[in-house]
Amino acid sequence: MEASSEGIATLETVALQLTVNGRVWSGDVPVEEVLLDLLRRRLGLTGTKRSCESQVCGACTVLVDGAPTSSCSHLAFETNGKSVTTIEGLGSEDSPDPIQAAFIRHMGFQCGYCTSGQIMAAKGLLLHNSSPSQEEIADWMSGNICRCGCYAAIAAAIRDASTRTRRG
Amino acid sequence: MVQAERTQEAPRIDSWGKVSGSATFVEDMPELTGSLYAAPVKSPYAHARVGAIDVSRALALEGVSSVLYRDNLHEFGLQLDALAPLDPALIVGDKALYQGDLVAVVVASDLRTARRAAELVDVDYEILDPVFSAEAALQAGAPILHDHRGTNSIFDDSLMWGDIEDGFRQAVTIVERNLVSPTVFHHPMEPVGTGMVRFAGDIAEIWAPTNTPMRDASDIAHVLGVPADHVHLRVPYVGGGFGAKKTTREMAAALALSRKLRRPIRVVATGEESFHVAVRHAMEYRARVGVDAEGRLVALDVDLAVDCGAYFTGGKVATHNACTSAWGPYRVPHFRVRAKTAFTNKTPATPHRGTGKTQTTFAIECLMDEVARTISTDPVEFRERNVLLPGERVPERFTVEGSRIAGDSAPMTIDFPSLMREGMDALGPEQPPLSPSLVRGRGVSVSLRNWAKGSEESQASATLNPDGTVTVAHTASDLGQGIYNMISVVAAKTLGLDQAQIHVENPDTSTMLRFPGATAQRTTIELGNAVYAASTNLKRQIIDLAVESRGGTPDAWIIQGGSLWLGDVRYSLSDLAKEAPGVVLSAVGSDTEVYPTDDAFGETEFWTPGVAAAEVDVDRDTGEISVLRYAILAEAGKILHYNSARGQLEGGAVMGFGLALFEELRYEDGQVQNADAFQYRLPLMRDVPPSFQVLITENGDGPGPFGAKGIAQTSIPCVAPAVANAIFDAVGVPVSSTPITPEKVLRALGTLTDRP
Incomplete structure (x- = not known):
């Protein structure tokens, strides 16, 4: 053929x-x-x-x-x-980005498949708004689906990272 | 009861991998040399007779290596009915039974060519009438899916105690309801059906995300006609499962192609194709319930219709679970459930987080609120009056397979009344809504499940490495729950080592370590016990070796803080390992060493409750629903890793919000209408209630390591009924199917009607 x-x-x-x-x-x-x-x-x-x-x-x-x-x-x-x-x-294991460190502290992941995207979206949020409110976080992050349902931990991680970053 | 506190704990061992993108999922694995790509040809019709299949245009395309389909299976050493009866055959023969049924697999040098070639396979379809519900499929004259069976009925299941007619004679109030849970898709974020295969010599190698590697390897061996130990299935990180992840027909076909072509093959599934691999069983729960003059349940009679989709890929366990949970956790002296199961022209239904129980929990818990309101009783008080109390026993005991076991069931250990009160208290004081169009309501729901012991033993091995670390091997996939971390915690704690000294392997079926699958919230108990046993056995070997080389008695040696101690003298494990070259210390452990039983019940039976309380606002003008407050209560036995336990409970609840409010695969006009990420609405961060609490108790009485239980499936079933009952409380009328959409609320209120 x-x-x-x-x-x-x-x-x-x-x-x-x-x-x-x-x-x-x-x-x-x-x-x-x-x-x-x-x-x-x-x-x-x-x-x-x-x-x-x-x-x-x-x-x-x-x-x-x-x-x-x-x-x-x-x-x-x-x-x-x-x-x-x-x-x-972003960061390295010895020197993680503040948002990576916050995701680890709050366990803002389970299966991990969406995590890179969540972290990059969160990074984009904090670049744009260094102290987002809970509503602003939920609104911004609602374009990133986490089927494991880690949203509460992700939101907590973002608030934590934002606070620590501002404190410097 | 002791409320668990969040303790200082080490992060999960997979943390850095997952926050850095370095955790390897199957699609991230490097290309195998000479790899080809597979693309499926799938039926675009829900029900069709398949006539001639012409693959000549596909084969003529440059770069196409081969096409596997009905007419050339013999060239690949395959038989059409190679899988177990009622499971899908490897590939479609003369009929396609659902939209997405596998008609052919094309292999080409690259994915783009393979996909184009798949489009060039010409298939003559004669479209047949489809049937999309179990009830319709069981009616006379319904289109028959599997012609040789002559019926769409698969099997009947039932469970009963007492005398149902006698029970209803004692009733002063009888309520009848029909509650419906639709077909939904698990939607893990990693597409379903992506994998990599290769034949190396006569060994079939597969890298695939699945939660049942040992069972899959055995199924694949059967299809290919090779011994089970010739199938080496390795599981990298799995991007979520919830019941949908398995080694697919495409992968089995790719292995057959790989055997013939002697080339590795990559199977790449899309997110959209994933909707056509696995879904949840739709169920219809028709109930008649009777209460006496004191408001006590006297009789419950349930007819269940279970929609299994086109093939029988999980109907037995889903149906059995539905029957054994159809009575909730209530004291029902006269009970009967009769289940019918049917084939329909939908995606084959598989287990889905809380298999079979999520649907019945929605039903029984909505029913209890309706009964309570019918007899003008507060729903929490009604439950307190009727729920099984600590010490009470369930009337009948059954094995996982459904056969009765003699003797008493284990007594109830759960104090539901206090859990319910804690849940309602967690919602805080009631306050009025902020706008006049809003009405506020609260609801509660409870669920109960017992330990469904896996169908085989669980094993793990622990091996001391020359550097003093320990490697644990097993065949339990981590779909995100934190199983590898659980293994690490249990091994470290049992051996007296630091978690940094424990290496946890990925599942590899060539180890032949047994495990029934990371399902039914059993992994912490069964695999955890296997790891505990393997670690205990290895510890004994280490101490024996220490005695041999350093003296002392076994009792004098301990392992603590990562080192060996004889009195005050510390020895490192690596020195011990190095001093005995050629001696390999390695031990296998089995859960049966910890719980020597072959059935799920009797002494090892235990109960896990699910309890939830919800507060909602409903807009009476638009039907819009907002969940404002939500509290999850769970009993973990012993928490091995708080964040993982919390993550499983919150995650189950978030998935539950999807089931309660958004998720349904709609089948109309011969087609599934919304099988893609655009149209299938999943829960988002903004859907999480502003107040979202998790309250976990630790009774320390679980059969797992250190008293742990499984909890992963306790939060999901409570969500839809808690939310439904809160909506009922708010608007005063019930909604009897999920998802509870604004449209259904307005229809229930009578403010939305069809135009005449």
Whole structure:
């Protein structure tokens, strides 16, 4: 049987340069490639998770120039010239980011699948508003689904991180 | 009762992995060399006869390696009916029985090509009428799913004591109700059905998120026709399960393809496909309940209709659980439940957190409020009058499989009246709502479950490493509950080591360590006891070796604070291990060493209660419901890790808010209407009540390590009835099905009616 290419068009690629966790990355990517695939497959940054792939659940949240973004629904080329921060770009085990430390203290996770996205969304919130109220936290974080239902602990972790950060 | 206090405890051992994104889930595993990708071909119809299947266009696509489907199974050494009777066959034969039924699996060099090729498989479907409820499926003339059976009825279950007719003769008030719990989806955040497979020599290797690795390995071995010990299933971190995670048909088919192609294969499921793998059993609970002149329950007669979906993947346990919980925790002298189960053209139903009991708890607890209000009694007082009190016994005892056991059941140990009062007190003083259109109400609910001992023993092994650390192996998947942390806590405490000295392995079925599955809130008890036994056995070996090399008597040696001590002299475990090269200290332990019993009941029986109190506001104009205050009460026996216990209770309640207020997979016009993340409404952070309390007591009487019990499924069943009863209290009319939507509230109030 002769091989066909039925229905599969050769993808156009586009040159892209962006900063990921402080490092510059450049290369050619297919125009339809989403940021999630760029991060997970090309850069091996698997801390960002794939879940609903429709910008509903928040598991794939990363920061693009400081703004929480669903990487599953964000085309990679749109990040050209921008700065992307993923969970790998936060703290280390010896020196965790305050929000990571607060998630550990309050156990703001169970299965952990949504946690990277929760932490990046929380990070985005605190960058934007250093002392959010309970309502502001709930409103901002309602784009990140946690099926294990850790919301109370996540909210407590965010309040705690915000207090400690302000205290400096 | 002692109220548990939050103590200083070490963070869970998986903390850093999970807050740093470095915890490895199956999709995060590195590519195996030469890996191919699989994509499924699924039936777009709920019920269809499958005619010709033409795979030529798919095979012709560049990059496509193979297609496995009905007509070429023999090429893969497979048989169509390779799975157990009534379970789905590996792949669709001449009929597709639900939307998403697996028709073919395509394998290609990359995922995009595989998915495109799957679209190119041409299937002739003759669309048949579907049936979407158990009641409809059991009516004469209903479309039959499994033609050879001639009926959609699967089996009947029943449970009874006393004399039901005699009971109703004593009743002065009889209430009849029909309460419905719909089909819902577990919706773990990690898609259901993602995995990686490879044949290495004659060993089938699978990396998959599942809560029953040993059972899955045995099922896969059966499908492939290989010995069970030739299937090595490894479980990385699992992104939630709630009953939905298992080794799927796609993975089994991929293994067969891998065996033929000699290439590793990755199976990637989407979030949307996950909706078509597993759902909860929908149940209809038709009840007739009688109370005497003193307001005491005298008779309860229940007819249950259980919707199992297209295949029988969990109907027995769900139905049995529903029967054994249909009477709640009440003193009912004359009781009967009769359950009918049916196939319908819906996604196959599987266990779902609190399997079978969540549906009946909603029903019985709504029913109790209705009866209480009918006889003008406060619902809490009505429950105090009728709930089983400490020392009372349940009239009948049953094994997990449902057969009667002679003798008395264990006496009730739970003081429900005081738990209910504590729950209502936790809501604080009543205050009026803030707006004139709002009405406020409070409700309570209770549930009871006993320990359903797993169908086989649980085992773990503990091995001393040369560096003085101990490795614990087992086959219990951590779906997020904190099982590995529980293992670490139990092993460290039993051995006298620090948790940093304990390594907990991921499940690997090649260890052949047995475990029935991380289900039915049994893991802390059964695996915990196995870890306790393995650790105790290893400790004995360590001390024997110490006696041999350093002298003294076994009684003189202790292990404490991470070291060995003989009197005041401290020895390190690593020195001991190094001094005996070639000697491997390793011990297997079984839960049966701690509780030598082969049935769930008798001396080892124990009870876990669920109690909840809720306060809601309902807007009489819009029907909008706000849960303002919610209190969860639980009895943990002994808490091994407070944050994990709290997390399980809060998490169960949050899932319960979804079931109470939002979640339903709607089947209409031959199709499921809302099977995607956009349309299937899940609970969000803003749905958590502003006041959300967890109160845990520790009686220290559980059969698990250090007196622990399982609690993971005690909070979820109470939510829908507590919220429903609070709504009933607020608006004065009941709603008889979940989810309780604003529309249903307005209809119950009579302010919303269909246009004529």
